[in-house]
Amino acid sequence: MRSYRPGPLLPTREGRDVALFAVVAILCFLATFGAMAAAAAQRAADGWSRAMAAEATVQVNPRPDESGDQAAARAAEILAAVPGVIEAEALERAEAERLLRPWLGEAILPDLPLPHLVVVRLDPDQPAQAAALSRALAEAGLDARVDDHSVWRSDVGHAAQTATFAAIGLAGLAALAAGCAVIFACGAALQARHEMVQVLSLTGATHAYIANLFQARFAWLAAVAGAAGALGAIGLLAAVILGGGDQGLTPALPFDWSDIVMAAPTPVLAAGLAALAARLTVRRLLHVAYRTETRG
Amino acid sequence: MSSAVRFETVGLRYDAYGPEVLRDVDFTLPAGSFHFLTGASGAGKSSLLKLIYLGAAPSRGQVTVFGQETTRISPADRTSLRRRMGVVFHDFQLIDHLTAFDNAALPLRVAGQKPKAYSEDVQELLNWVGLGARIESYPPALSAGEKQRLAIARAVVGRPWLILADEPTGAVDDDMAVRILRLFVELNRLGATVLIATHDHELVGRSGMPSLHLDRGRLTQVPA
Structure with missing residues (x-):
C-alpha cells in the first residue's frame, strides 16, 4: 500500500x-x-x-551712563562665572542685524533700536537655572530679563x-x-x-x-x-x-x-x-x- | 432494545410562513435495525434525514438520536453525535479540491487521526467500492457513479453507529447497487443502524428489509 x-x-x-x-x-x-x-x-x-535647554538668552537694559554694548559685555562676564554656565557671549549689533536681515531687509536695520542680548550656553548635565542667572545679574546692578526658552520648549x-x-x-x-x-x-x-x-x-x-x-x-x-x-x-x-x-x-x-x-x-x-x-x-x-x- | 432514532410528533417547515414539509411524524428506529425510507420525490425523505443528522431543527415535536434530544444539544455533543453517523448525501457533497483519498478519509482526519493510522483502511475501502485506480483523482474528474461510491466510502470509513443514505444507488449500475447494499447489510450486521432513503422499490423488495413510507410529509407506513 x-x-x-x-x-x-x-x-x-x-x-x-x-x-x-x-x-x-x-x-x-x-x-x-x-x-x-x-x-x-x-x-x-x-x-x-535639548538644544533649547542648553541655551538661555538674556536681554540687557543699559543704564543711562553706559552703552548697550558695554552693558551686554558686563552681563556676559558676570554670567560666565555662574555655576552651570559654559559660556556667555554678548551678541554684537552686527550679528543681531545679520540674524534679522532675512526678515526685515536692509533698509530699516540701521535705524532700528535693537535689544542688547547675551547668549548663554549652559552645561547640559547641570544647567544653571534662570533664577540663578537673574540673581547674579541683579546683584551686579544690571537690569536684565532672562529667557530660558521654557515657553518655546x-x-x-x-x-x-x-x-x-x-x-x-x-x-x-x-x-x-x-x-x-x-x-x-x-x-x-x-x-x-x-x-x-x-x-x-x-x-x-x-x-x-x-x-x-x-x-x-x-x-x-x-x-x-x-x-x-x-x-x-x-x-x-x-x-x-x-x-x-x-x-x-x-x-x-x-x-x-x-x-x-x-x-x-x-x-x-x-x-x-x-x-x-x-x-x-x-x-x-x-x-x-x-x-x-x-x-x- | 434501545432506540437509535426517535421522532415524536415532528413537524418541519423551512420558512415560518411556508408549508410543512413533514407533518406529525412519529417513529422509532431501534439500535442495530435496518430500514428503507421510501416515498415519491418531494415526499420529505431528505428532510427527514436532515433532522436526524442535525442539519435542521424540527419546527415542532422532538427528535432524539442515541438518547440525545437534537434541539437541546451543545456544539460539543452535536459533534460527538455526528462522529457516530455516516451520511451519504443525495448530491454527494464532496470537496472538489481534495483527492478521492482525502475526501474518503475526511471523517477520520477531522477526528484527529494521523494519516499513517488510516491510510491502509481508506485505500482498502476505496478499492472495495471500485475506486482503487482513482485514489488521487479529484471529484470534478469523477463520473456520477464514482462520486456516489466515494460519498459512500466517506460515510462508512469511520465505522459509524448510524448510517443515513439518501438515494445511495441512484447513480450506479445494478451490480454496484447490490454490492453497495451488501456493504450496508454487512455494517448493519456489525451493529450499525441503517436508514436508506430510496425510491428504488426493486432494491427494497430484493433486500427484504422493512421500510417506512412518506407521503407528502406524512409517514403512512411504519414497521411494527
Whole structure:
C-alpha cells in the first residue's frame, strides 16, 4: 500500500486572496511607516528640546551712563562665572542685524533700536537655572530679563507630542483597517466555502477545528503581506535617509537606520491580528449556523 | 432494545410562513435495525434525514438520536453525535479540491487521526467500492457513479453507529447497487443502524428489509 500525504483542507490559492494580500500589505506599510514617523517626530522633539535647554538668552537694559554694548559685555562676564554656565557671549549689533536681515531687509536695520542680548550656553548635565542667572545679574546692578526658552520648549514638546500621537493614531487606524479587511475577507471566504464548512461539520469537525483552518490560512496570508508591507516601509525609509543627505529628507523628521526595528514586529502583529479576526468571525458564523440547526 | 432514532410528533417547515414539509411524524428506529425510507420525490425523505443528522431543527415535536434530544444539544455533543453517523448525501457533497483519498478519509482526519493510522483502511475501502485506480483523482474528474461510491466510502470509513443514505444507488449500475447494499447489510450486521432513503422499490423488495413510507410529509407506513 502507498502512503498518501493529505492535502490542505482549504484550497491553497484563491483569486480573492490577491486583493486581500494587497490591502493588508498596503495597510501594514502605512502602519509601519507611521510608527517610524512617530519615532522620528519624537526624536526631533527631543533634539530641539535639548538644544533649547542648553541655551538661555538674556536681554540687557543699559543704564543711562553706559552703552548697550558695554552693558551686554558686563552681563556676559558676570554670567560666565555662574555655576552651570559654559559660556556667555554678548551678541554684537552686527550679528543681531545679520540674524534679522532675512526678515526685515536692509533698509530699516540701521535705524532700528535693537535689544542688547547675551547668549548663554549652559552645561547640559547641570544647567544653571534662570533664577540663578537673574540673581547674579541683579546683584551686579544690571537690569536684565532672562529667557530660558521654557515657553518655546513647552510649545515644541506639545507640537512633537501631537505629531507623535497623530502618527501612532494613523498606525493604529491602519492596523484596525487591516483587521476589518481580514474580518470581511474571512466572512466572504466562509460564505464562499459554506458547503465545505457544512461537510466538515457534518463529518464531525468541531467549531474549533474549522476555525483553526481559517485562522491558520489568514494568519499566514497576513504574515506574508505584513512582511511585504514592512519591507516597503524599510525601502521608503532607506530612500528618505540616503536621498536626504546628512539631515535626512527633512530636519523636521530625522529618520534613522535604527527605525528599521519598527518593521520587525509588523508581520507577527499582522498575523496575530488576522488570526484573531478570522477566529472570532468563523466562530461567530458557525455559532449562528448552530443556533439555526438546533433552535438554540 | 434501545432506540437509535426517535421522532415524536415532528413537524418541519423551512420558512415560518411556508408549508410543512413533514407533518406529525412519529417513529422509532431501534439500535442495530435496518430500514428503507421510501416515498415519491418531494415526499420529505431528505428532510427527514436532515433532522436526524442535525442539519435542521424540527419546527415542532422532538427528535432524539442515541438518547440525545437534537434541539437541546451543545456544539460539543452535536459533534460527538455526528462522529457516530455516516451520511451519504443525495448530491454527494464532496470537496472538489481534495483527492478521492482525502475526501474518503475526511471523517477520520477531522477526528484527529494521523494519516499513517488510516491510510491502509481508506485505500482498502476505496478499492472495495471500485475506486482503487482513482485514489488521487479529484471529484470534478469523477463520473456520477464514482462520486456516489466515494460519498459512500466517506460515510462508512469511520465505522459509524448510524448510517443515513439518501438515494445511495441512484447513480450506479445494478451490480454496484447490490454490492453497495451488501456493504450496508454487512455494517448493519456489525451493529450499525441503517436508514436508506430510496425510491428504488426493486432494491427494497430484493433486500427484504422493512421500510417506512412518506407521503407528502406524512409517514403512512411504519414497521411494527
